[in-house]
Amino acid sequence: MKNKRSPQHSVEWNSGRREVLQSLGALAVATAASGCTTFAAAPRKSYDVVVVGAGVFGIWTAYKLHMAGRRVAVVEAVGPAHSGASSGGESRVTRCGYGGKEIYSEWAWRSLSEWQALSARSGLPIFHPTGVLWVHTQPSELVQASARVLSRKNIPFTLLQADELRRRFPVMRVANDEAGFLEPAGGALMARRAVQSLASELKANGVTFLSGEVSPIRREQGENGALAAVTTKSGERIDADQFVFACGPWLDRICPDAMANRLFVTRQEVFFFSVDAGATGALPIWADLPFYGFPSLEGRGFKVANDTHGAPANPDTVDRRASAAGEEEARAFLARRFPSLAKAPLSEMRVCQYENSSNGDLVIDRHPGLDNVWVVGCGSGHGFKHGPAVGSHIAELVAGTAKPRDPFLIASKLRQQDRGVQ
Numbered sequence: 001m002k003n004k005r006s007p008q009h010s011v012e013w014n015s016g017r018r019e020v021l022q023s024l025g026a027l028a029v030a031t032a033a034s035g036c037t038t039f040a041a042a043p044r045k046s047y048d049v050v051v052v053g054a055g056v057f058g059i060w061t062a063y064k065l066h067m068a069g070r071r072v073a074v075v076e077a078v079g080p081a082h083s084g085a086s087s088g089g090e091s092r093v094t095r096c097g098y099g100g101k102e103i104y105s106e107w108a109w110r111s112l113s114e115w116q117a118l119s120a121r122s123g124l125p126i127f128h129p130t131g132v133l134w135v136h137t138q139p140s141e142l143v144q145a146s147a148r149v150l151s152r153k154n155i156p157f158t159l160l161q162a163d164e165l166r167r168r169f170p171v172m173r174v175a176n177d178e179a180g181f182l183e184p185a186g187g188a189l190m191a192r193r194a195v196q197s198l199a200s201e202l203k204a205n206g207v208t209f210l211s212g213e214v215s216p217i218r219r220e221q222g223e224n225g226a227l228a229a230v231t232t233k234s235g236e237r238i239d240a241d242q243f244v245f246a247c248g249p250w251l252d253r254i255c256p257d258a259m260a261n262r263l264f265v266t267r268q269e270v271f272f273f274s275v276d277a278g279a280t281g282a283l284p285i286w287a288d289l290p291f292y293g294f295p296s297l298e299g300r301g302f303k304v305a306n307d308t309h310g311a312p313a314n315p316d317t318v319d320r321r322a323s324a325a326g327e328e329e330a331r332a333f334l335a336r337r338f339p340s341l342a343k344a345p346l347s348e349m350r351v352c353q354y355e356n357s358s359n360g361d362l363v364i365d366r367h368p369g370l371d372n373v374w375v376v377g378c379g380s381g382h383g384f385k386h387g388p389a390v391g392s393h394i395a396e397l398v399a400g401t402a403k404p405r406d407p408f409l410i411a412s413k414l415r416q417q418d419r420g421v422q
Contacts, residue, residue, distance in 0.1 A: 055087035058246035060391030081195035094385035097146035107389035114388035131284035132186030219369025272301035322349035354380030
C-alpha cells in the first residue's frame with residue numbers, strides 16, 4: 001500500500017521530478033546530436049491496477065484500490081451498469097441470512113454500512129430500508145441455521161409465527177404451518193443507480209475510465225508468469241502492475257484459461273405489476289422460494305421474479321422479451337400468496353441474466369498461470385449486496401495482505417451445476 005504524500009511533500013516531489021525529466025530531455029537531445037541512439041527512457045507502468053469491468057464488483061474494487069492510494073484505471077466496454085450487464089437492473093436485495101454459510105452473512109453485514117453511506121451522500125436513495133422477510137414451512141433447516149449464525153454475529157432478526165404474519169402483513173395469505181424470518185435491517189439496493197453513482201465519484205476523484213472491449217487473455221501472454229498489459233479490440237495497449245477481471249457474464253470469454261466451462265449464464269425473467277405501495281401496507285421485500293419480490297419502490301410497481309435458474313443464455317443475443325408462460329407462473333404464485341394482487345395489470349417486464357459458478361459460490365482468485373491477474377465473478381442471484389466486501393478483499397489480495405480463500409477458489413468450481421447457495 002502506498003503512503004499518501006502531504007501537499008508540501010507533493011510540491012517538492014513534483015518539482016524534483018520536473019528537474020529529473022528536464023535533465024533526461026537535455027541528455028536525449030545531446031545524445032541525438034552526437035549521433036548516438038542507445039539512450040532510451042526507462043519503461044514504466046501506466047497504472048498500478050487496471051480493473052476490467054464496471055459492474056458492482058469492478059466498481060467497488062476500483063473504489064477500494066483508489067482509497068488505498070493506488071493508481072487505478074477502469075476499462076469498460078459499454079458503460080457502468082449498462083442495460084445488458086448483470087448489475088444493470090433496477091433493484092437488488094440485501095440480507096444476511098445464508099443458512100450456515102457464515103462468510104456471506106459476515107460480508108453482507110459488513111457491506112451494509114457502506115451501502116448506507118453511499119446512499120446518504122448520493123442525490124437519490126440507493127438503499128431503501130424495507131426489511132426482508134423469508135416465508136417458509138416449519139421446520140426449516142435453512143432458517144434455523146441462519147438464526148444460529150445471525151445470533152452469533154449480533155445481526156438482528158425476528159421469528160414470526162403464522163398469526164403474527166397475518167396481522168402484520170394482511171395482504172399475504174399464510175397457512176397455519178408457515179412462519180417468517182424477518183431481517184429488519186435488510187432492504188433494497190437500487191442497483192444501476194448505485195454502480196453509476198460510485199463510478200461518478202471515482203471519476204470526480206481522478207480515477208481513469210477507459211472505453212473499450214478487452215481482448216481475451218491467456219497464460220502464454222505472460223512474461224515470467226505475469227501479464228504486462230491488456231489490449232482492446234481497437235488496438236489500444238494498457239499497461240499495469242496488476243489486473244482485476246470482473247467481467248460478469250463475459251468472464252469466461254475474457255479469461256478462458258480460468259473460467260471456460262465454469263461459468264453458467266442463465267436467462268431470468270422479472271415482472272412488475274401495477275400495485276401501489278399503499279396496497280401492500282408495511283410489506284417488506286419478501287422471499288417465498290423460488291419466488292421473491294419487492295413492494296413498489298419509487299412507483300415502479302410490485303416486483304415478482306422466479307429465482308430458479310432459467311435456460312442457458314448468451315448475454316449478447318438473449319431475447320430480452322419476457323414470456324407469456326413466465327407471466328402465467330408469476331400470476332399463479334400471486335393467486336396463492338397475494339390473492340388480491342393476482343389480476344393487477346402488468347406494467348413492465350425485464351429479462352436479465354444470472355452468471356453463476358457450479359455451486360453458486362463467488363469466484364475471487366488468482367488466475368491460474370498469470371500471477372498478477374485476479375479473476376472475480378459468479379455473483380448473480382445473490383452477489384450484488386457483497387460489493388463493498390468483495391472490493392475490500394480484492395484490494396487486500398492486490399496488496400499481498402490476504403490470500404485467496406475458500407469458498408472462492410477457481411479450482412473448487414466444477415463444470416456441472418449443483419447449486420448450493422441461496
